Amino acid sequence: MKQQQAQKNIESQPYDCRVFANATDAEMEAARLIKSFVTSSTKPVLGLATGRTMLPVYQWLRQWHALGELSFAQCVSFNLDEYCGLDADDPSSFASYMRTNFFDHIDMPSGHWHLPDAAATSGTPHTYDDLIHTNGGIGLQLLGIGRNGHIGFNEPGAEQNTRTHEVALTASTRAANAADFPEGTAVPTHAITMGISTILEAGNIVLLATGQGKAEALHQAFNGLVSAACPASYLQLHTNVTVICDEAAAQFLKVHS
Numbered sequence: 447m448k449q450q451q452a453q454k455n456i457e458s459q460p461y462d463c464r465v466f467a468n469a470t471d472a473e474m475e476a477a478r479l480i481k482s483f484v485t486s487s488t489k490p491v492l493g494l495a496t497g498r499t500m501l502p503v504y505q506w507l508r509q510w511h512a513l514g515e516l517s518f519a520q521c522v523s524f525n526l527d528e529y530c531g532l533d534a535d536d537p538s539s540f541a542s543y544m545r546t547n548f549f550d551h552i553d554m555p556s557g558h559w560h561l562p563d564a565a566a567t568s569g570t571p572h573t574y575d576d577l578i579h580t581n582g583g584i585g586l587q588l589l590g591i592g593r594n595g596h597i598g599f600n601e602p603g604a605e606q607n608t609r610t611h612e613v614a615l616t617a618s619t620r621a622a623n624a625a626d627f628p629e630g631t632a633v634p635t636h637a638i639t640m641g642i643s644t645i646l647e648a649g650n651i652v653l654l655a656t657g658q659g660k661a662e663a664l665h666q667a668f669n670g671l672v673s674a675a676c677p678a679s680y681l682q683l684h685t686n687v688t689v690i691c692d693e694a695a696a697q698f699l700k701v702h703s
């Protein structure tokens with residue numbers, strides 16, 4: 447009870463909210479912020495996300511790279527999460543998603559990009575956070591948001607003080623992600639995800655949300671209480687969050703001017 451009471455008294459931080467008329471403009475803004483971070487850092491350490499929302503973002507970044515406007519040669523990246531029980535070359539794995547949509551098209555040296563070790567036996571202390579710290583910490587973390595308010599695979603009920611760990615996926619998340627798996631293939635029941643503490647240690651966080659399906663989650667995340675019921679609400683505790691969304695996703699969001 448004490449812990450819950452403490453959450454209610456937490457002063458939420460101001461955040462930069464950028465609402466765009468359509469998803470395309472929002473996606474381009476997110477890509478532009480990543481480009482700006484990469485070109486202005488001597489050793490850019492990126493936190494990366496997957497999902498349908500991010501596909502156009504990676505397309506913009508690939509395009510700017512192909513035009514010679516953006517190099518990732520000095521970059522290191524850490525993905526938020528990975529499903530358990532999939533082979534690394536499984537087309538439905540996040541590793542495959544990232545190679546297909548991004549890594550295979552840019553000049554980030556192999557060995558510079560990392561995903562959580564989904565093959566690690568459950569209970570094995572995940573050294574992912576150590577690797578992030580060894581590389582100087584994440585400078586810019588790209589985040590999406592699940593319809594139930596999850597970030598990474600931190601599902602409702604996720605505690606704030608968590609590191610990279612194994613989680614059980616909710617039925618709603620497995621249903622939402624089923625489209626990424628071949629017909630009749632079961633979506634994994636577990637995943638490895640950066641924990642909330644891991645995410646909140648990033649220097650800057652850019653959350654991209656598009657479409658009306660994310661409107662309620664975005665409203666709960668930034669207008670509701672800081673609560674485990676909506677893990678994205680923990681982002682209220684971070685001092686450098688930029689929310690980028692289209693009008694459909696922002697329709698319930700009360701933006702404090």
Ligand code: GLP
Nearest residue numbers: 495497498499590591592598599
């Ligand atoms: C997955 C990922 C999240 C992502 C979410 C939303 O669960 N683990 O990182 O934000 O789905 O995905 P989409 O962009 O497809 O709605």
